[in-house]
Amino acid sequence: MEHKNIVATIYIKDGMAVKSPTELEEKSDVLELASVYDDSGIDKIICYDLSSTDEEHEKNILAIREINRNIQVKTAGGGNIKRLEDVKKLLYAGCIEVILNGSKPETIDLLKEASARFGANKMLVSLSTVDFLFKTKDFLQDNVHELLIMNTTLLEGLENITSIPYIVQVDDYDFNYVLKLLKSDQIRGISGACINDTKTDIMQIKSELSDAGIKMDNFEPKLSWSDLKPNSDGLVPTVVQDFQTAEVLMVAYMNEESLNATIRTGKMTYFSRSRQSLWVKGETSGHFQYVKSLTADCDFDTILAKVSQVGVACHTGAPSCFFNEIVKKEYVERNPLKVFEDVYAIIMDRKEHPKEGSYTNYLFDKGLDKILKKVGEEATEIVIAAKNPDSEETKYEISDFLYHLMVLMAEKGVTWEDITSELAQR
Numbered sequence: 517m518e519h520k521n522i523v524a525t526i527y528i529k530d531g532m533a534v535k536s537p538t539e540l541e542e543k544s545d546v547l548e549l550a551s552v553y554d555d556s557g558i559d560k561i562i563c564y565d566l567s568s569t570d571e572e573h574e575k576n577i578l579a580i581r582e583i584n585r586n587i588q589v590k591t592a593g594g595g596n597i598k599r600l601e602d603v604k605k606l607l608y609a610g611c612i613e614v615i616l617n618g619s620k621p622e623t624i625d626l627l628k629e630a631s632a633r634f635g636a637n638k639m640l641v642s643l644s645t646v647d648f649l650f651k652t653k654d655f656l657q658d659n660v661h662e663l664l665i666m667n668t669t670l671l672e673g674l675e676n677i678t679s680i681p682y683i684v685q686v687d688d689y690d691f692n693y694v695l696k697l698l699k700s701d702q703i704r705g706i707s708g709a710c711i712n713d714t715k716t717d718i719m720q721i722k723s724e725l726s727d728a729g730i731k732m733d734n735f736e737p738k739l740s741w742s743d744l745k746p747n748s749d750g751l752v753p754t755v756v757q758d759f760q761t762a763e764v765l766m767v768a769y770m771n772e773e774s775l776n777a778t779i780r781t782g783k784m785t786y787f788s789r790s791r792q793s794l795w796v797k798g799e800t801s802g803h804f805q806y807v808k809s810l811t812a813d814c815d816f817d818t819i820l821a822k823v824s825q826v827g828v829a830c831h832t833g834a835p836s837c838f839f840n841e842i843v844k845k846e847y848v849e850r851n852p853l854k855v856f857e858d859v860y861a862i863i864m865d866r867k868e869h870p871k872e873g874s875y876t877n878y879l880f881d882k883g884l885d886k887i888l889k890k891v892g893e894e895a896t897e898i899v900i901a902a903k904n905p906d907s908e909e910t911k912y913e914i915s916d917f918l919y920h921l922m923v924l925m926a927e928k929g930v931t932w933e934d935i936t937s938e939l940a941q942r
Contacts (some may be wrong), residue, residue: 519733520698521559521705522722523683524712526550526583528595529566531575536709537566546579547586549714554587555806555824557718557782559733561587562615562664562707565595577605584610585933592640598622603630607638610937615640615664618648627652631659642666649677656680662704675702683707689716691724698730719782735779735807741772745817751787752819756829759808759822765829766837768797770819775810782807784823803827856932859919863926879923887927890920 527534532543553561563580567573573596580593593606594615603614603626614630616623618641631639641648641656642664649656656678663682665671671684681704684697689710697703710716722734746752751769758765768786770778774794777785784797784805798804805823812819830837849855866876879887894917901909925931 518704519559519731520703520725521683521733522557522711522718523560523562523705523707524553524558525562525564525707526553526712527564527566528576528579530572531579534566535712537564540566547582550583550587550589552714554589555782555804555826556714557722557734558589558711559705561589561591563591563593563595563611565593567596573602577609580606580611581609584937585931594640594642597626600626600629600633603634607634610934613638613640613661615642617641618643619645623648624652627659628655637661640664643670646670646674646677653678664707671697675700686710689721695725695728695730698725717781719780723780735782737779737810739812739816741775743816744812744819745815746771747817749789751789752817754786754819754821756784756805756821756823758825760824763836764838765805765823765825765835775819778807778810784821798826801827801831803829805829853932853936856918856922860922860926860932863922867926876923879920880927884927887920887924891917891924894920 526546526549527536528546529540529543531546533546533549534540534544535542550561561583563583565573565576565580567576576596580591584591590612591610592613592615593609593611594617597603597606597614597616606614614634616627616630616639623641627639627641636659639660640662641660643649644666652659657680660680663678663680665674665682665684668684668686674682679702681702683705684703685708686694686697686706687709689708694706697706711718719734722732726732726734744752749769751771752775754768754770756765756768757763768784769789770785771787774785774787777794777796781796784807786795786797787793788795796804804826805821806826808822808824810819810821825835828835830839849858863876866874867880870877870880879890894913897913898910898917901913904910925935
């Protein structure tokens with residue numbers, strides 16, 4: 517049995533998140549909501565564009581792009597899709613899949629066109645009735661990856677109509693009902709209002725379903741407490757690191773109970789030596805640490821936790837507990853991504869705060885055509901240099917090219933996160 521998915525939905529109106537297509541008054545920040553879902557254990561996020569004008573449509577596409585720039589969970593995009601260009605915009609915004617509305621007459625032709633252009637593995641169709649299935653039975657199987665069933669009354673007999681797997685929208689969570697649904701090989705997961713509620717404990721749901729025999733994408737530890745070597749107090753020191761920046765945030769301690777709680781809930785839970793009790797990081801401050809990975813060292817007596825940190829890690833208000841410098845020796849940074857990010861940050865600073873005599877500002881002042889001309893020239897220089905047996909010139913020209921490429925990225929609003937995210941999906 518494959519992993520079952522818990523799918524959240526973000527409805528986007530005028531660049532903001534709203535509760536549902538019919539409840540538009542209460543608005544919230546889309547990125548903040550997506551980040552909550554990202555940390556909570558959600559497996560996929562559906563982003564629905566509720567725009568009513570072309571201007572709003574572009575604004576919502578930008579919001580979806582911002583989501584995909586900043587979170588790890590895969591997304592599917594839907595809503596206001598009228599032509600192939602709209603499908604392309606959502607894919608280029610970082611969505612791995614696009615959802616077409618099965619109730620719209622134009623969807624049949626658009627599905628064929630989009631599937632041929634981008635691949636059936638990127639195409640989903642939402643259904644409120646079975647009419648679409650009968651109209652497309654001759655070709656649907658080869659043109660769609662998954663269905664999104666919006667009405668549970670369709671489930672009876674659905675497996676006799678199609679063998680395409682589907683996600684079921686369940687607005688009110690009932691464990692026994694959901695358990696019954698997910699036992700079907702054809703049902704890949706659930707979505708719905710109960711999942712969208714940020715108060716819902718997704719990791720708890722996953723744990724309960726997993727205990728009942730449903731294969732969920734939650735933490736399945738390869739080591740148990742008995743594999744570790746606690747200190748004389750029965751504790752294992754835990755070094756906590758930001759999973760994106762690799763910055764060391766803090767050091768705390770775990771016992772068997774806190775380790776098991778951490779694995780089950782997905783939130784870093786420690787043992788307080790002063791209080792002699794468990795404590796969930798962030799339970800009073802809201803600065804939770806959501807687990808990305810736990811790794812034991814070579815001696816099995818220390819744990820390295822990579823986390824998504826909400827807010828700051830230190831009780832002083834500092835991002836990290838490690839800020840009291842003892843000694844420091846200057847060194848040349850050689851981490852490739854860190855170098856790229858540092859140079860890009862300087863370029864962006866020049867763009868936002870022009871400096872007289874700066875070559876970077878000269879390029880920005882001359883505009884896009886000048887930047888493109890330089891990128892083309894530097895690319896040609898690489899080709900010429902590569903014909904030389906000595907690689908030193910090639911190295912120099914590649915460095916020049918990458919600098920000008922980053923100027924172009926800054927001009928077009930493209931970040932290294934965008935590039936690495938795109939490469940990771942290939």
